Amino acid sequence: MNQTELQKLVEEISLKYFHLPFRHEVKINNRMTTTGGRYFLNDHHIDINGHFLDEKYRSDLVGIIKHELTHYHLHLAGLSYQHRNRDFKNLLARVGGSRYTPDIGLRRRQVKNYLYECEDCHFQYPRVRKVNTRKYRCGRCGGRLKLVRRNK
The missing domain is CATH 3.30.2010.10 (Metalloproteases ("zincins"), catalytic domain)
Structure with a gap:
């Protein structure tokens, strides 16, 4: 068309x-x-x-x-x-119009470049951007975060 x-x-x-x-x-x-x-x-x-x-x-x-x-x-x-x-x-x-646009697979998926893990409870945090591990802590237990994997 x-x-x-x-x-x-x-x-x-x-x-x-x-x-x-x-x-x-x-x-x-x-x-x-x-x-x-x-x-x-x-x-x-x-x-x-x-x-x-x-x-x-x-x-x-x-x-x-x-x-x-x-x-x-x-x-x-x-x-x-x-x-x-x-x-x-x-x-x-x-x-009879559509309220939402149907997903036909055009959206790009964000790649999780960083994987952080809590040293105490071992909860994993996949992130697109780098996290300052001296400033931020685990949201569950307050433990320190460590970088487990970097995909860049």
């Missing part, structure tokens, strides 16, 4: 489910990893995660578009458009 096909799909979904036209631009953003889409308040355009344009994610894409269009139409109507607000939750439920 390309930019023009996505624009047409968003306009169709807007008319079908919201009964209001979508008069702004939809952009494909391939840099997104944790979000399905984003609505911009200043110029009213919508970014859609390019990874969801694949045919196997079609139902997820429609849910994401409905979610972003909910932000769009509520904002333009002057109503509360944030996730926590009742107007947003009600309209999203009415049109």
Whole structure:
């Protein structure tokens, strides 16, 4: 799916489910990893995660578009458009949009570079960053920490 096909799909979904036209631009953003889409308040355009344009994610894409269009139409109507607000939750439920973006494996896992162990209770603390063992102690028993393994 390309930019023009996505624009047409968003306009169709807007008319079908919201009964209001979508008069702004939809952009494909391939840099997104944790979000399905984003609505911009200043110029009213919508970014859609390019990874969801694949045919196997079609139902997820429609849910994401409905979610972003909910932000769009509520904002333009002057109503509360944030996730926590009742107007947003009600309209999203009415049109059948997705509340959360499904995880399709784009998130990077953080590698635990350091492994610390308490000298007294032997509880292990995996950490991404280095810990000052002179300053910090075990949260369970208050014992000293020692560096067991470093993966860097």
